[in-house]
Amino acid sequence: MRLGLAANRLHHHTEDAALFRWLRACEPGIRELQLGLHAVGRTYDAIAAAGMLRGHDVLKRYPYGRDGGLMKLVAEVVGMEGAERHLDGAIYLIDPVDPSSIFPEAIALKRQCVIHGKPFLSTVASARDWVEMERLHAGLPADRGADVFHALESQTLALIAHDAMKPQMIAFAGEHFDVLSRFAHRVATGTTGQRLNELAWSRGWPQDRPWAERYQSGPMGGDAQIADRVLERRCQRVIFFEDPHVARQHEADIQLLERAVTTVTDEAVCMTSPAVARRWCVAAELRKP
Template sequence: GRRLDAVVYFSDPRDATSLFPDSLALKRECVVTRTPFLASEAAAVAWFGIDWLARDGRSAAASHIDGDEADALGMRRDPANDVVALIAHDTLKAEMLAFADEHRGFLSRFGTRLGTGTTGALLNGRLPERLGEPAPEVRNLAGRLRGLSAAGDWVTGMASGPRGGDVQIAELVRQRRCQAVVFFEDPHVSREHEADIQLMERATRIPGNEVLCLHDPATAREWAARHQRCEAAGRDGWMTLIDACRRRWGVELVPVAPTGEGGGERAALLDAAAWYVRALVSERARGTAATAGRLRVGVGGGGLIGDLLDVIASLAERLQAVDDARGGFAMPLVRRGYRRMANVEVVPEGGGADAVRNAGHLAAALSATLAQPAATADGVDVRITTLSDPPENAGVVSAGRRQSMGDDVLVVPPGVHLRLDGHVSGGGVTTVISMARDARAALTGKTPG
């Protein structure tokens, strides 16, 4: 007797089982009971992200959501750049008009609204002849929406569903020109263009090109209402640990998920840190390759740094193995001349024997996969430190070097309770690699666990 809040069913159109009767029956049952049916990762992330934000009174406006996640969520980006498609079968056109009327402000934020056939005409306040004498509710709602089209049609009309409108929207989704589809479908009637409907729905689930697709009025209303509640509270994004660190301290956090007790956590941390350091140095080196400047990489002492450099040294062989296994396609950067870039110098931080040894070790590791150490040093700085370094060295830079506020890496060993406020504010460190649970403890003041 307990009602489901949502069904998450990742349906890959390339998988034949997505058209099996049991799969279709599950989706139909959700539409009948007006239960959110989330058939792609993009739809699930958007639904639960906005649900969390609407419920969580502690979440302030997020800083950034980058890349494909921003497109999928549709929260951080300006809706003026987005397109939403509004489709309804005849028996649900009144509900579509009511939905548009209730949430006209939210829908008006989208740059473009699409509507198929009769639905589009009704949303523009017109009464198509094919409806004959419409029900009073439809007539009244269409009249209420007519004012939105005073400066031109509020909705861009497409062909009707039976005449290819669903196919037109599917093509726009495929071209990434439609970011959301609201489709009020009636599962109780036969549909002459069922193949077109399936094509449109499957287009919204293509991996790597997924968009939010909602199938019933109750789900669509809740989606719009949650957005509006978040906007009213000034919360327009999805807050994560990474967002919180960026917003509170200007720190780029690279969390490493715990892998269990003992050495597994340390190995996972060192592996993630090694890849991150190599990527950071690579990007900075490429940025200075065309200039007279040199990229300086400062390395401190300490056992954790030494272990980190051992992992970095292993990356050359690992990259080459992957490169060879995949015919040179997977790792093309290794073979495109980065070995010839003579613009990276590795220098010891603090002058201690361990730091000098580590600097030589890192120089050898980077030269094997990235660049040759340079003879001079003047330009962009990168500093790699760990919390195993003496605290008094956290904010110290070598004589003659400028302190770079954007390029440092602080590696936090497992089990260390990270004091972000002190370490970051005092040392100017702007990148932290830590265990996720340790960072959570730093943010909340609670015991890790």
């Protein structure tokens, strides 16, 4: 398995930066999984200067971002000739106030991960959670350092889906209803929330209370309402099924939610692919005490 790896300057500039917090927590798992990392120039240089991942032969250096390194990762997410030029997803630790995070290649990296059903991991929490998910699928014992991400009974989950993705969201919730019901609280935007509640009531959820608390629809501000919960550390996981093929009239609201998630990088996990979300639910079942 191979992932692209990039981090904005803030996230590798000091020894306690986000890139190094992730590596300190997950280096054993990275080695256990023999996870290939194709790292853009400055990100690779920062890892080498910190003396991390020494001897990890599947850490590869790519050009600096200004020389096309991030563009090459986008192409490899899509898939290039030869197994060595095929990525299974990307970790891009985003500084929400770094203008390079909205360069075309940065936006394309996320978009192609979504289109191809691959993980796009933009926060420390998401990257840590993904490594633990893959460890569990590999049959490895649970990492007690990742317990915080599986304390579902004390967490809030946000479920959001664009119009074309609502059927997939309802199918996903029906398939993994028991896992999603373990969360202390669930929130959703407008129509998605109503359809999720109807599903829950059909499954025997008490008719006098909602399974998911409904906010406004996305175009009417629901994404911003959920972003506020994320910023206040009152929403720990966001499952956001995006439709990358349509123009989004409320693009700014969606970007606001994505920016909120990256602002609280150590606390918020975000999944944008139905395939990744399903894989996580299976891992949550494997990890259940």
